[in-house]
Amino acid sequence: MCTCLVVGAQTPSELDLQNLKQYVGAPQNQIQQAPDATPNKGALTPKTAEGKDAEENRTGLSKEELQYRENAKAETEIKALKARDKGPRRFAADLFDTRQANPSATTDGGIAEDYVLGAGDVLSVNVYGSATFDVPAQVDGRGEIVIPKVGSVKVAGLSLGKAKQAVQGLVARQFSRANVDLQVMKLREVRVFVLGEVYKGGSFLVSSLSSLVNVLGLSGGPTSAGSFRDIRVVRGGQVIHHLDLYPLRAEGRGNVNFSLQSGDVIFVPIVGIRVLMEGAFLRVAAPSRETGEGATGIQLELKGQESALDAVRFMGGLLPTAYSSFLTLQRVDPNGVISVQNIPNTDQALRDTRLFFNDVVRALVQTERTEGVVEVAGRIRVPGRFAHKPGLRVRDLLAGQEQLLPDTYLGRGELVRTYRDERQELLTFDVAKALEGDVSHNLALEPRDRLTFYTITDFRLPRKVTVIGPFTHPGTFDWFEGMRASDLVFRAGIPQLSANRYYAELAHTKDGKPSQVLRLDLERLLSTEAGSPVSLRDDTLNPRVDPYDTLSLYEKPDYRTHRVVHIGGQVARPGTYVLDQDKPTLSQLIQRAGGLTPEAMPKAGIFLRSLQGGGDPQAKGVADILGRLNETKLLVERETSAGQAQKTALFRPPILHGLSDAKLNRMVVNFEGALKGDRGQDVEMLDGDDVIIPRQTDAAYVVGETASPFATYKVVPGSKVADLLKTAGGLTRNADSWNIRLVKADGRIVDSWVNGKTVEPGDTVIVPQRIRRDTAWQDDLAALTPIALLLNAIRWR
Template structure:
């Protein structure tokens, strides 16, 4: 008795301390200091004593009553399985299913993988049991299970009762009850009956608390076979997850539940994975073993099915069963020619099956079979395609008797604003020979219903509408470049001219700013002849043979869009000119010429056919064209495009002048009223675009040479850093130098009537006449480069002395004078008795240049040449800058 009392006092002290801690920490909800066993003992005290203790220590009694339930409900199960990588041979079905149909089409047969293995691909991290899963009514109680009993009625009492080793729970004031082996539903019924019968005025609510753990075995082809401690609610599939899934050779269709050496049930995982049927996913019992045998025969299905994969057979599947395992055929599948590859008696065989028939679907499958479901053809036979400059392009249904005007009724509603109303094509393919023929029509006439041009269409015809403009006018090219490609390649359009005045103006502006260069594909309009005809011409070129020439023709000269075009049926010169966008204003209408190649007796002969171009266009004379004909449209004799020349500076009427071919510099100066009285003809600056381009190319070549010098210096062991830095600085100066294009002219001699000094003008030429100059400049390697007032009595040496003399790196042996008109004269210092008589006479506007000694560091010819060019361009640019 004393021992019991001493234990109770000891427990009371411990409980009091815990309750004090609970009271102090109740604000932070930290009640973990009281164990579950202490709470249960507290609940066994009479209600009055519970309330007294709660009042004494300031504890909310409801907190203790809900402690056990909250511990169970709030507990979060730790993760027991984490993902692991699959081997290349295992299934990647999820990725395939979420991929697009186009991605699946690009997959090779080797990428089709076994089905279902990735679902159970995990790596076990802990053996913690699952505690928050709902308990089914059929669950059998065992030793270690916790039963929660809530009594309510006259008073409210909660009990957390653990099934002891004898299979019983003890309810205070009610006594022990044997519950081991009962189902959860039977337990609830038993407790409710006992409470209502033996405790007057009381009723009971029963639930399950923490469930017991048990040991089971996962054996065979498991990822990590062995014994596992799991929750008593664990099923076959959960055991597979806990063991990390299965190996690459495991069977998914013959999972066996073994109990006491006997097979309890088999589990086909395909039922769960494909149909979601978990009826055979049994709850395990302590000591059960989940056995995973090696997989059985496999069959592979690929192509146009929902789930292409490798599937396991159970031994009696038919072709229809395999197709259903793969989710069935896609709408794009072609069922009439399904291929079955089979290995039989050491040989491979192939069968083509029509799976729309029952006999083919009932064919029994064998291990190693490969089924390939092909895709239907993408070609739509009963369609007509509209491409190009139409507002609604795409494919449309073909009907008998349909015409072009049935698709395009209004030029404003059905065609784009830039559509060419004079030229359209129908691309037609022969159904038997697959050869292409081309028909041409006038779009405007077709819209009016003209039977000659409103062509009747056939299935798979392609109707093309073109833009009036060949190139994007905002990115118009300088000059008329040729389309960049192999000379032997068929080139549809080589050059072009804008059709409307605003495009021509933009073209001229861009031409002045850019050099002649190659036309890029991106600079053509989306519906240009170049872009739309490229594939057509390539197809026609591929039809060329020894029996037939390639069906395209060529037009050059004064056409708006010269180049290669398809030869249309019954084509004429008028058709070809319409295809080329018409003629330029400069076209010579009295005569044109066709160059034709004839084959006679195995020899090729060239024939020339001249005709009146105006008659051919107006229909007075029909001139037919043949394959590979070349139509040349000549320019009007003496026709010259507008040539503009710019006169600025000291002329009576400066401005831009249009000149005729053959006019010279003196002619345009006289038209400008001559020079003013302040003009200084020796300092005239004449520039030409061609010379500017030559300067640009020369500077670019020198820059490349300098880069090579830099690379050589950087790779040479022991090179001086100073050489590299100076060359790099020179390269930067050279790259920043803008070409001027100055030509040396002797304007004084030209004005004096010396025709030998005069020159014929070209487009873009410019003449600048400065006013009276009275200065001499000195630049380069001098102490103070500057400009001085010209004094006739001063020599070169005098100006050098006034600039502080030359620097240490100056090359005095290569000094030169740039005259006001751009001429260059070398200067050689005269020393000794004859220095005064042999000195060079300077003139107003001259520039003394003291170059850098190229041998000062590392000798390089590129250095000397580059510095001289920079000085020349700088002087010319300074002269023009006076404008």
């Protein structure tokens, strides 16, 4: 159980060390503020017992659970602060990678005899012999413990062993033949402060046996600006202990078990001389536990009397791969000039080299060279490096035929010879003749030679067979000797519902000659739940398959899945319908949907169909116009209610349905004629068709480069396009007046002599840009697309 109470991340900012002593001198359940100090906003104070109980009742969590949450929160904050640190990792920083909670104050009695007792320790007094009893006793503020019916004795300041003798003397006055066993059952808690260059300083309530490293860990440890070499314990305004973490981290030495008392301050000063160690040192920078990223070096902190020899010692010395003759020292002078010097790798030279702030010491890495070995690679039983000896030849490395595999290619091997000046030469040999001892192929080997052997399959094209058609797993498969058509069918899965299950075709390809096509009785080749034709060996019914053959399966000519169409807008029952006739028509679909509503405008009905090619001749130039229209800047204020009303009005009529930059998929259909029974105007419905019946309107629309670029106007009988453009404020300077288009309510596009055309309800005048320009209204772009208008048309049925 963790009894560490993190009292706060910070202390009052104006408190100096002298005031801090008074600050800590308050009772443990209450910290008094210095009269002239202003508490830091982030500082926390300990809660009274009543406050803790109240919080526990309010949150429904136990004290232990609340403490766990506080510790978890502090750990998260410290991790976030450490994540901001950049640069090389500091030596000994890994001591604080994980924030460990303070050890529990509760013990099992296993406290050493030299432990010095103090106020707050809870003891167990076990008396046996002429009298037998076991009572708890807490050291009070006077340093005494009280044993009922026996008396009191002072134990504060005594070791546990000495205290046991004192209690024995007290008990002996009452019971002459009684013995005493004294154990510490709960350690006293002390309040200490961690200040200076730490991640989360403040006041901490810890057990009296907490080590300095443990208490430092509660604060996250020294920051990138804090010292690891001169951590100080301040008591009564005097520094009474110094802690150097380097001996602990490097050699496991150092007095970290210093006994802390209430009011002690652990202070971390600014870092001293800081140098960077890079290269082939034994103690290389480990990857960060937080990010997993490795560092390029380790940052060391040195004391004034320490030298380069101490720095190398902290790094554990050099790696075997390091260049051992000298190290390099990089230094920046006060003028910013970088200099590099070599330091001989001797104890005396390193001892004589003083290091300064921001120096960089590098241990260079030697380039590895392979000497006295021959390398064997490729399709061989035991590839690798082998020792070279005088007179070594290819056959010796192959050890007869023990190194060869069954598929090793014997026609050729390669030898790449590397000379001392790094030139390389390629030599080839016949492996079979080398094994026979032919001197011209059983080549003499030299150090650094590399032999490569190949496999027979390197000289064979991959042998594949293919299955196409409505199988569940069509594709390309490996060919095997003895494979038959039924084996290929089995690999392709089972025929789909649309497949003709009666016959298939197998196409043989022979050396570029015309394909030989064999007709197969597919039913006899299929594997089913009842069995598989594995015993069918008839070459006519189940022919053998050669490499690169193709098996084809075809669909039924009259097969069809459910054909569906969608109708929306102003009909009684909008939705998706399955076509139940061979040639259903538009009028029949509208009748199935319950007919039109009273607000329907069939004249402006929209019929959408995915086109496979070409398109409507009337679409000439409209795709480009729409692309430019989509770039027109919206000039209407979007924040005003009027502007919103204009945009809403534009959405209501689905006038641009089926128009896109890529193609026109809106068909011009005479809905009124079709509904009146005119077969010539009715349209046969196809799978995927979409029909939308918009709401009745008496308005026409202007879209594009006008003074009111997106506007709705009530149609006056007899009004022309020119009148509508004039009402819209006229054309802008960037309007393309030669490409103005009139889109009629039924989808027809008028592109000639537009200004004189009569405007009817539901019509739209499109005025594109003359010059494309960048716009900043991308949020409105989607509102002009056919999909957005389609959704709006359905929504406002």
